[in-house]
Amino acid sequence: MTVAPAVEAVELAKHFGANRAVDGVSFVVPSGTVLGLLGPNGAGKTTLVRMLTTLSVPTSGTGRVAGFDIREQPNDVRRSMGLTGQAATVDEILTGRENLKLIGGLYGLSRKYVRETTEYLFDRFDLTAAADRAAKTYSGGMRRRLDLAVSLLAAPPILFLDEPTTGLDPHSRSGLWEVLRDLVREGTTLVLTTQYLEEADHLADEIVVVDKGRVIAAGTPTQLKDRAGQASVVVTLTSAADLDDAAELMRSQSPEVHVEPGSRRLTAKADGLGDMTRIAAVFESSGIAIDDLGLARPSLDDVFLHLTGHRAEVLPGADPTTQGVPQ
Amino acid sequence: MTATEIAPAPRRIRPEISPPTLLRASATIVWRNLVHIRRMPEMLLDVTVQSVMFVLLFAYVFGGAIAVAGTDYKEFLLPGIMVQTMVFSAAIVAMGLTSDLQKGIVDRFKSLPIPRSAVLVGRSISSLIHSSIGVAVMAVTGLLIGWRMRNGLLDAALAFLLLLLFGFAVIWLGIWVGSLMRTVEAVQGFMFTVMFPLTFVANTFAPPESMPSWLRAIAEWNPVSAVTQACRELWGNGLPASADAAWPLQHPVLMSIAWSLVLTAVFAPLAVSAFRRRSRD
Numbered sequence: 001m002t003v004a005p006a007v008e009a010v011e012l013a014k015h016f017g018a019n020r021a022v023d024g025v026s027f028v029v030p031s032g033t034v035l036g037l038l039g040p041n042g043a044g045k046t047t048l049v050r051m052l053t054t055l056s057v058p059t060s061g062t063g064r065v066a067g068f069d070i071r072e073q074p075n076d077v078r079r080s081m082g083l084t085g086q087a088a089t090v091d092e093i094l095t096g097r098e099n100l101k102l103i104g105g106l107y108g109l110s111r112k113y114v115r116e117t118t119e120y121l122f123d124r125f126d127l128t129a130a131a132d133r134a135a136k137t138y139s140g141g142m143r144r145r146l147d148l149a150v151s152l153l154a155a156p157p158i159l160f161l162d163e164p165t166t167g168l169d170p171h172s173r174s175g176l177w178e179v180l181r182d183l184v185r186e187g188t189t190l191v192l193t194t195q196y197l198e199e200a201d202h203l204a205d206e207i208v209v210v211d212k213g214r215v216i217a218a219g220t221p222t223q224l225k226d227r228a229g230q231a232s233v234v235v236t237l238t239s240a241a242d243l244d245d246a247a248e249l250m251r252s253q254s255p256e257v258h259v260e261p262g263s264r265r266l267t268a269k270a271d272g273l274g275d276m277t278r279i280a281a282v283f284e285s286s287g288i289a290i291d292d293l294g295l296a297r298p299s300l301d302d303v304f305l306h307l308t309g310h311r312a313e314v315l316p317g318a319d320p321t322t323q324g325v326p327q
Numbered sequence: 328m329t330a331t332e333i334a335p336a337p338r339r340i341r342p343e344i345s346p347p348t349l350l351r352a353s354a355t356i357v358w359r360n361l362v363h364i365r366r367m368p369e370m371l372l373d374v375t376v377q378s379v380m381f382v383l384l385f386a387y388v389f390g391g392a393i394a395v396a397g398t399d400y401k402e403f404l405l406p407g408i409m410v411q412t413m414v415f416s417a418a419i420v421a422m423g424l425t426s427d428l429q430k431g432i433v434d435r436f437k438s439l440p441i442p443r444s445a446v447l448v449g450r451s452i453s454s455l456i457h458s459s460i461g462v463a464v465m466a467v468t469g470l471l472i473g474w475r476m477r478n479g480l481l482d483a484a485l486a487f488l489l490l491l492l493f494g495f496a497v498i499w500l501g502i503w504v505g506s507l508m509r510t511v512e513a514v515q516g517f518m519f520t521v522m523f524p525l526t527f528v529a530n531t532f533a534p535p536e537s538m539p540s541w542l543r544a545i546a547e548w549n550p551v552s553a554v555t556q557a558c559r560e561l562w563g564n565g566l567p568a569s570a571d572a573a574w575p576l577q578h579p580v581l582m583s584i585a586w587s588l589v590l591t592a593v594f595a596p597l598a599v600s601a602f603r604r605r606s607r608d
């Protein structure tokens with residue numbers, strides 16, 4: 001049996017006058033997986049999500065959500081998905097609880113269901129203590145969680161998230177990632193947009209890189225990293241005194257060895273795990289003590305630079321050394 | 328292929344979603360707007376404290392200086408100032424709509440399986456409730472300072488119905504402006520620039536007979552004047568329009584209904600298409 005994909009974009013395009021915000025984008029999201037739409041500001045990610053969630057009418061092309069056509073069956077699409085927009089669109093004057101009551105009323109859900117589900121979601125998202133406070137008193141992270149609770153009230157099988165962690169501090173961000181991973185474990189399909197490579201790398205099964213309204217690359221995070229160039233084996237010695245011996249040893253295994261003078265670290269181009277285990281075995285038998293040995297793939301940032309010619313955004317508060325920030 | 332075959336069973340069971348009727352969806356949005364008013368009573372200042380203030384200011388500051396044939400100025404004033412309050416519903420609806428569009432609330436509503444017109448209907452009904460509070464406050468203030476409805480219950484009620492009908496008609500203008508403009512500040516500036524001449528170049532606060540003839544013609548054909556004149560006659564506040572007044576003032580009840588229909592016919596299509604256009608992108 002073939003299973004229909006949860007979300008599908010078919011040559012989707014949206015033109016605002018001469019501006020081709022989205023210019024023929026296609027992708028498929030299998031049920032129960034996470035698609036990351038990655039791209040810089042203004043790449044067309046939000047417009048894509050707005051079209052797939054029926055907020056914006058495509059100039060051409062179409063899409064399907066839960067098997068329903070976004071042009072022909074918009075109300076069925078709206079019944080099958082939840083949306084958490086870029087600006088947390090909660091009603092600031094209503095309390096957290098009232099926000100869910102409002103949306104429950106608009107879905108036509110029973111009062112009993114809304115009451116019980118609100119308890120459940122607030123408990124899960126750590127909002128119970130703030131449930132009866134006006135949403136304008138919430139912190140950024142709480143607002144996002146409330147927005148997410150609102151989107152999840154009707155337990156949609158498919159959830160769209162437009163830059164869900166933009167503007168959040170690192171703590172709130174990792175909390176939200178946790179929540180999203182739980183949803184995926186329960187079988188929810190996620191489509192999320194992000195400017196952050198780290199976020200796409202953490203959450204997405206499949207990444208579609210968008211720039212200037214077009215898809216410039218697609219694949220799993222590993223596939224994309226492989227495209228940016230070769231992997232390498234990085235060896236950290238216990239003592240810097242062994243540097244020359246170690247370099248000679250590695251040259252016997254790899255044609256291109258790089259030694260960082262004054263450090264304990266050597267790098268060798270490698271084709272993959274096979275090369276790594278071979279080098280590990282050679283060190284094992286040589287008796288040179290090592291602290292660490294590992295395979296380093298190019299970061300997604302290298303991929304991004306390679307594909308778009310410019311660097312991606314760096315997560316605010318992230319450790320720059322793990323992000324490959326230009327020096 | 329149906330949706331249930333696609334999604335692997337989540338731990339939580341999907342609830343029964345029964346897409347609400349226009350009535351239920353609009354009622355939910357009205358509930359939300361009324362909670363806003365309850366939370367921020369200062370939103371009602373324009374129709375509570377200000378209503379009392381304007382009635383008293385006009386009655387006692389201008390009242391002595393403006394001579395009105397056949398009646399006391401307070402009697403003349405009340406119908407006019409109530410019509411003005413209803414006309415300002417357009418500004419209230421426009422500001423509310425722009426604010427919801429700006430904050431993404433309208434997007435949230437549009438992502439739900441509800442009739443899209445519920446956003447407008449809900450907004451309109453809550454604005455009419457808002458303005459009606461103002462009219463009620465003015466009526467009570469008026470009764471306290473000597474204004475009376477002298478022609479019985481039926482005529483009195485008919486006048487209030489005409490006010491509501493006219494309020495409903497001008498709300499389309501508000502939705503049109505609210506859908507076209509980007510910020511609440513812009514809406515506020517624009518609406519007040521339009522609303523003040525619209526409600527002052529009329530028979531609301533002074534008899535048009537004393538205006539220059541070209542201005543008097545505008546004032547007498549102003550829809551606001553017909554509604555004001557209709558209320559005055561139904562409540563027994565002063566004399567019928569003078570014999571040389573323009574035709575609409577000779578048939579004010581009929582013209583109040585006609586103007587309301589004409590305004591709706593002109594502005595409703597403009598409003599709906601502007602809102603749709605705004606909602607397509």
